[in-house]
Amino acid sequence: MKMPATHKIALLFNANKIYDREVISGIASYLKSTRAAWDLFMEEDFRCRLNGIDTWVGDGIIADFDDPQICEALADIKIPVVAVGGSYEDVRKYPAGVPYVATDNEALIRMAFDHLIEGGLRNFALFSLPESGENRWAQERESAFCQLMQKDRLWAEIYRGHATAAPTWVDAEQNLIQWVQRLPKPIGIIAVTDARARQLLQACSIAGIPVPEQVAVLGIDNDPLTRVLTRIPLSSVIQGAVEIGRTAAQLLHQMLSGGRVRDSRVLVAPVGINVQASSSHQSLSHPSVMRGMHFIRQYACQGIKTEQVADYVGVSRSSLDAHFRRELGHSVHTEILKYKLKAATKILANENTQIADVAVSCGFTTVQYLNAVFRRELDCTPREYRDKASVSRESSQFGALAA
Structure with missing residues (x-):
């Protein structure tokens, strides 16, 4: 059996960022599903x-073209290159003669906007x-x-703020708070x-602005590290970064096999x-309920x-209870x-965590109390809930593979 030729491939990404890591995961996924044999340089x-990099002896490159320095460094390189980056409204901004796989920026914003619209909001801003x-x-x-x-003829505002830096952090935070306070x-x-x-979210917390009753917040990236750094769980648009990586690897594989994909744009x-x-977002009218929900x-x-x-x-x-009941x-x-x-249900459905640890992390005083609440509210134990979620997840994965 003839073995496929091995190619030396450079991946030029800042893999300290979640987006870049997921693109690389997509490349790895493609390699596992094919007979492509690549030695990866990172x-x-x-x-x-x-x-x-201009003198690197290799066979191909997949690179983050959102970085202008990478674009410049690879402008005259002779080996096959596949670019990854954000989409452009003006097609003239795409690099010439290089296949380009892009995250659809317009679709990201439209999905976020539609989600907020569905929540009943009519005022919008972009940070x-x-x-x-x-x-x-x-x-x-x-x-x-x-x-x-x-x-849609809606009122909106854009705030760019400051770049994150220690010397300007206090001023940047105060300016952000002032901006949020004056918004409708x-x-x-x-x-x-x-x-x-x-x-x-941090600015809203410092200013005592209820989230999401007064300010509903939606990010982009679905970064798990950011989620654990926020007191209020953060909603986020999930980019198709893994699919971007798979597509980029497929294009480079075609180029290495003699295919012509110079002008491909995906x-x-x-x-x-x-x-x-x-x-x-909930349409709450009483300020005490909004502040109470924000604290909870x-x-x-x-x-x-x-x-x-x-x-x-x-x-x-007693007053707060009365407001909540109304x-x-x-x-x-x-x-x-x-x-x-x-x-607790989110942890049990997505993580293999000890039940005792779930009880502690979700504020239940004992495992027995956690069990009692689950039996009363969901008619099952936490362990039974996790087992059902695991079966459901495995069935979904099997269905996706079968399709």
């Missing part, structure tokens, strides 16, 4: 260094990044956002990255939205009681319990 610390050559994709998302707002409420804000969304749509608490979303899993919520809101427990149909205690139960 920097050991996953950063992208270009010194000497972007300062304009720079490295942030061209952010400017494309700004343009897509503006076009959607104009098309309720409002849905799309952040161009999860990192920007995290800063926005737009990859987002996968969907990981909907969490930050964008689950941040601290429910730390074992808070109704009295602590009432102290934060600044009213008596607005939501149940008590403050029930709302805390609902939030903790929802957090």
Whole structure:
């Protein structure tokens, strides 16, 4: 049996970012599903260094063309190159003569906007990044956002803020807080990255602005690291980065096999939205309920009681309970319990975590109490719930493979 030829391939990405890591995962997925034999070159610390890349002795390159330095470094290279990056409204901005696989920036923003519209919001804003050559994709998302707002004749605002840097952090945070405070409420804000969304949630927390009742927040990237750094679980658009990687690897494989794909341009749509608490807007009218819900979303899993919520809101427990019953149909205690139960079901459905650890992380005092709540509310134990979720997940995966 003749073995396939082995090719030396360089992956030029900053794999410290979730988007780049998922693109690389897509490349790996393609290699596992084919007979392509590639020896991959990447920097050991996953950063992208270009010194000497023009003299690198290899067979092909897949690179992040959102980085202008990479575009410049590879402009005259003679081996096959496949570019990965953001989409452009103006087709003249795409690199000439290089196959290009792009995340669809317009589709990302449209999906985020539709999600907020469905939540009943009518005011919108975008939290972007300062304009720079490295942030061209952010400017494309700004343009897509503006076009959607104009098309639907809606009020909207864009705020670029400051680049993240220690010397300017305090001023940047204060300016962001002031911007959010003067926006009309309720409002849905799309952040161009999860990192920007995290800063926005932090600003709302400091200013005491209820999320999502007054400000619904939606990021882009579905970065698991960012999610664990936010008190209120962050909703995020899931980019099709894995599919981008698979497509880029397929194009390079074709080129290495003699195929002509020089002018190929592929737009990859987002996968969907990981909907969490930050964008689950509710039309609440009483300010005490909004402030109470804001506090519960941040601290429910730390074992808070109704009295602590009432102290934060600044009213008596009985008054707050009465407001909650009128607005939501149940008590403050029930709302805390609902939030903790929802957090527990998410962990059990997606992680192989010890039941005792689930109880602790979701604010239940004992495993016995967690079991009692599950039996009362869901008619099963936490272990039974996890087993059912595992069977359902495996069935979905089998169905996808069969299709």
